[in-house]
Amino acid sequence: MLFAQTLRATVDPAPASDLVRRASRGDVAAFDALVSTRLSASLRLARAIVDSPVDAEDVVQEAFVNAWRNLRRLREPDRFDAWFGRILVNTARTHVRRRGAVRPISIDRRVDDGREDDTPSHHDPGLESVVHGDALGRAIDRLTVDQRTILALHHLEERPVAQIAAVLKIPVGTAKWRLHAARQALERALEAER
Amino acid sequence: MNERTLTDTQIKAAFIARSEGSIGHDLAERIHAETSRTRQASRLTVLPGGVGENPNVGRLLWAAAVSATSLALVGGLLLAGRQPDDQAVVPPSETPVATPSLTPEPTGNAAESPLPSEPAVPNPADPTATPANVDPYPSIDVDSAAVTFVGDLRVRSLPTVDPSSQKLEPLLPAGERLLVISEPVEADGYVWYHVMPFDSTYPAGWVAAGSREGEPWIGADDPSCPASPLDSGTLSSLGAYGGLACFGREDITVYGVVTCDVADVDYTINGPSWMSSAYACSFILDDSQYYFYLDGIAVEIPTIQTPYDVTGHFADAQASTCEWVFDPPAPDQDEIEAMCRSNFVATEWVNVPID
Numbered sequence: 001m002l003f004a005q006t007l008r009a010t011v012d013p014a015p016a017s018d019l020v021r022r023a024s025r026g027d028v029a030a031f032d033a034l035v036s037t038r039l040s041a042s043l044r045l046a047r048a049i050v051d052s053p054v055d056a057e058d059v060v061q062e063a064f065v066n067a068w069r070n071l072r073r074l075r076e077p078d079r080f081d082a083w084f085g086r087i088l089v090n091t092a093r094t095h096v097r098r099r100g101a102v103r104p105i106s107i108d109r110r111v112d113d114g115r116e117d118d119t120p121s122h123h124d125p126g127l128e129s130v131v132h133g134d135a136l137g138r139a140i141d142r143l144t145v146d147q148r149t150i151l152a153l154h155h156l157e158e159r160p161v162a163q164i165a166a167v168l169k170i171p172v173g174t175a176k177w178r179l180h181a182a183r184q185a186l187e188r189a190l191e192a193e194r
Numbered sequence: 195m196n197e198r199t200l201t202d203t204q205i206k207a208a209f210i211a212r213s214e215g216s217i218g219h220d221l222a223e224r225i226h227a228e229t230s231r232t233r234q235a236s237r238l239t240v241l242p243g244g245v246g247e248n249p250n251v252g253r254l255l256w257a258a259a260v261s262a263t264s265l266a267l268v269g270g271l272l273l274a275g276r277q278p279d280d281q282a283v284v285p286p287s288e289t290p291v292a293t294p295s296l297t298p299e300p301t302g303n304a305a306e307s308p309l310p311s312e313p314a315v316p317n318p319a320d321p322t323a324t325p326a327n328v329d330p331y332p333s334i335d336v337d338s339a340a341v342t343f344v345g346d347l348r349v350r351s352l353p354t355v356d357p358s359s360q361k362l363e364p365l366l367p368a369g370e371r372l373l374v375i376s377e378p379v380e381a382d383g384y385v386w387y388h389v390m391p392f393d394s395t396y397p398a399g400w401v402a403a404g405s406r407e408g409e410p411w412i413g414a415d416d417p418s419c420p421a422s423p424l425d426s427g428t429l430s431s432l433g434a435y436g437g438l439a440c441f442g443r444e445d446i447t448v449y450g451v452v453t454c455d456v457a458d459v460d461y462t463i464n465g466p467s468w469m470s471s472a473y474a475c476s477f478i479l480d481d482s483q484y485y486f487y488l489d490g491i492a493v494e495i496p497t498i499q500t501p502y503d504v505t506g507h508f509a510d511a512q513a514s515t516c517e518w519v520f521d522p523p524a525p526d527q528d529e530i531e532a533m534c535r536s537n538f539v540a541t542e543w544v545n546v547p548i549d
Binding site: 026028031032036039043044047053056060061065068070072094136139151155156 | 202204210211212226230234
């Protein structure tokens, strides 16, 4: 997982669980240390779900502040990353839904009058998408927030399906099905982009 | 369509490429600034207004956790000051108690001090002397709000000036609102009330209702209570225990935007069935949230923030089953149960369509 990889690659003199314990007692410096080693991976995951780098930063900030606020509710410090990952994903999905900024885009790119729509979907001002240089990036833009989320958790974060199910609070079977459906949607979106 | 056109590596690379530009230059600094001014919630509930960091508040931080301005009700401030490794919190039994004095003069005159044990002035009086004038303060009902009439009012761990009663800090200021949580007790010439301050920065404990000469130090508060139905902002404005003080067990309906999340809570108090809910719901306010418990209401997570008419009550009957299930020392049982009574327990909610 990216989170774990990031943690391994970072020289962190204090074990994460110790930092979590200190942070839960109000030690802001300890929480800063937790943030610094997770910021990059958090931004990457948030950006996979939301529509713009600016939104991703807002989401990451909100997620870390939420984590700080509720840190005392975390039962096991060793589970901080799993716990925070869930906060981050939920914050990102809520952010997108709150803004109403994401909606499924017609795969066949036909406008209502049946004409072929030459306007790139990411130019829709309501979407605030970032123009990607490649078709796959644009295809990801076409997905729903739920599709992006589950694909990001699986392919970017490399989380096993059971863990994805836990994060999304859905049965494992449902997670598998949604992952499969999201993958199919991405394939269709990619074809539409080509 | 060929489903094999994409590889896992390609998808991962696309997501990573998508994150380009998400530098987050000053993001760490922004997060630091935000967390520095954000209080942590207690273990018990999700409260944003949570626990104060003031180490002196240890006694029942939980009780105070939810200040009037920070909103919420919460059940659990408790814990904040109760973390076993929080050395800043001094358990009542570990603090040396100075010899009590019965006649301090905080106002410079001969009047008795609101600090039944404050050694500001040497006191030759016998602390156990029979009071000359006990009584007389109008009784304040349990679960009612009181208010301090004088400043520097001492809170003690027990209703006595005996050294066994720890003097708690900080002293209460004038005008501080208090929740009365048990029947008054007469001791050492004083009438004592067990209270929990609305402001979480002050300790819960026992305060003398007035001097032995009859000067009132606290009295019944007479808040202007709103009528049901009311909006969530109005409920929150009543303060941590204002809902309980105003409505008691009466069913009320509160309108507001509700959100729920999984309650990954490390409970320190247990007992009521509604406290075992896997979900935590709250009214979304302008700059905070007002949390409440669910009794028999099903929730689908994640919820989209939606307006609801939420019907429920304070002083739930199951509050009497609340018990401390965390590391010792446990707070006073009356305080635990009062904290449970102060929680808003929702029994029904109706989604309110947005026009």
